[in-house]
Amino acid sequence: DVKVTQSSRYLVKRTGEKVFLECVQDMDHENMFWYRQDPGLGLRLIYFSYDVKMKEKGDIPEGYSVSREKKERFSLILESASTNQTSMYLCASSLRRVSSYEQYFGPGTRLTVT
Amino acid sequence: GEDVEQSLFLSVREGDSSVINCTYTDSSSTYLYWYKQEPGAGLQLLTYIFSNMDMKQDQRLTVLLNKKDKHLSLRIADTQTGDSAIYFCAERTHGSGNTGKLIFGQGTTLQVKP
Secondary structure: OOOEOOOOOOEEEOOOOOOOEEEOOOOOEEEEEEEEEEOOEEEEEEEOOOOOOEEEOOOOOOOEEEEEOOEEEEEEOOOOHHHHHHHHEEEEEEOOHHHHHHOOOOOOOOEEOO | OOOOOOOOOOEEOOOOOOEEEEEEOOOEEEEEEEEEOOOOOOEEEEEEEEEOOOOEEEEEEEEEEEOOEEEEEEEEEOHHHHHHHHEEEEEEHHHHOOOOOOEEOEEEEEEEEO
């Protein structure tokens, strides 16, 4: 079974803090994704990566950056957290070698910025 | 542009059938997916359908695809209280290349009443 883990289930940070969210997958997937989920807005793509050290902006990259130094790990960084970044953050991964590209999700990190 | 739309809420009685609908705009969709999210959890892939298929059945789940109307539906037969969750429709378009990028709808909250 594919396993995608996220470093924290719940996180509380103060405005202006630098925040790191970590995601690790154990199935050698090439593609990794970071989403944020807000009620009524569904999932919005922040950044994705299709290979080590490669990254591409998603639909809402402002205020975020990412790092992918190893294939299994994809980090989301909030350089200076703001209250409007309070949200559920979901990481996902997928295999490029199958045409169906289904994504496998981690359990999510609920981030509160006060 | 690419867009996926779902109604936000559906309520059914236990034992009835549930039908969750989704519309999409990109006619180059190659795969369409249904994901389930239980409270406090990440998304779990339920099923997916390739764009050259009209229907796919998997136990209590039936997926219908109408490419002409760009309409996807998920039917859950004999709905149980354990089916209460948020259901997301997603599409992969031809334009996403091998990045594996998916476009998600807003999610439909299914409430099953005993």
